[in-house]
Amino acid sequence: MEREEEDEKVDLRYTLSEYWKLIRGYKLIIIIILFVALFIELRHILESYLFKVLVDEGALFAAATITKEIFIGILLVILGVFGFIVISGFLGRWIEQHLVNVLESRLIVDLKNKYFTHLIELDHSFHVSHKTGILISRLTRGSDGIERVTDVLVYEVASVIFSFVVVIASLIYFDFISAIIIALITIVFISYSYFMQGITQRENIILNNAEDKERGNVSDIFTNIESIKYFGKENFM
Numbered sequence: 001m002e003r004e005e006e007d008e009k010v011d012l013r014y015t016l017s018e019y020w021k022l023i024r025g026y027k028l029i030i031i032i033i034l035f036v037a038l039f040i041e042l043r044h045i046l047e048s049y050l051f052k053v054l055v056d057e058g059a060l061f062a063a064a065t066i067t068k069e070i071f072i073g074i075l076l077v078i079l080g081v082f083g084f085i086v087i088s089g090f091l092g093r094w095i096e097q098h099l100v101n102v103l104e105s106r107l108i109v110d111l112k113n114k115y116f117t118h119l120i121e122l123d124h125s126f127h128v129s130h131k132t133g134i135l136i137s138r139l140t141r142g143s144d145g146i147e148r149v150t151d152v153l154v155y156e157v158a159s160v161i162f163s164f165v166v167v168i169a170s171l172i173y174f175d176f177i178s179a180i181i182i183a184l185i186t187i188v189f190i191s192y193s194y195f196m197q198g199i200t201q202r203e204n205i206i207l208n209n210a211e212d213k214e215r216g217n218v219s220d221i222f223t224n225i226e227s228i229k230y231f232g233k234e235n236f237m
Contacts, residue, residue, distance in 0.1 A: 019146065019149060022110050022111055023107060025110075026103055026106065029099055029102065029103050030103070032099060033096060033099050033100060033103070033158075036092050036095050036096045037158050037159055037162055039088075040089065040092050040093065040096070040159075041163045042166060043088070043089050044163075044166075045166050045167070045170055046081075046085055047082070047085060050078050050082055050085075054075075054078055057071060057074045096154070100151070103150060104147045104151075107146050107147075107150065108146060108147060111142055111143055112139065112142075112143055115139055115142060119139070131216035131217075131220060132216070132220070132223065133212075133216035133217065133218060133219025134212040134213070134216040137211060137215040138212060141208065141211070164183075164186055168182060168183055
């Protein structure tokens, strides 16, 4: 039995399909989150561009190509734009975090309702052949998992994709060769991350099974605590 559990594989396609069934009811929230995430990535590029403008105009002023009044006017414009970027960045982060929290809380409730109902409707033979603690452990891990998946998709996958697109587009505009190099490095990094995820998958499954057994045993012990006390089996437990 233990060997069979250790040889289990995570069905990524099934997991993502179940996640999509839960998340597709919140398309508006997802669209807003992705839009804000894209804006945050664009903000970083705009900050770098402002720095470029500052250096270029400073060089022109040092070379006496533009007057002091013009340079001061440019500095004021840069300062105003930078202030807008900073304020909108804080606001964007707050909106993103708030919407992600709302989305995750609703997904967790939907997932627990769905699978709790499913477990309740299973026949008696299923419940007598599975420890209560294991079922609770898996239900809890499912809610934790959907929160982690959402965080990864929003803060890592979406952020990396948007950042990659924005940076590559900017580099293509300035230097095509650099854009190609960055693209290749990114592809190698993503491939390595995917490869490492596959290597650690088996160990993660073993960990999950061990946690299920532990919680199942603890649940059984406390559920039958009266019998343990009656027969004086505390030390054995």
